[in-house]
Amino acid sequence: IWVFRSLYDRCQSLVRIARSKLGSFTVRV
Numbered sequence: 001i002w003v004f005r006s007l008y009d010r011c012q013s014l015v016r017i018a019r020s021k022l023g024s025f026t027v028r029v
Helices: 001-027
Strands: none
Touching: none
């Protein structure tokens, strides 16, 4: 299940980057 773990970590990092990019354009509610 380590494959799923690495995939999950990758998704988390992508979400974090996307959130930071959106944060610069949108105001956090």
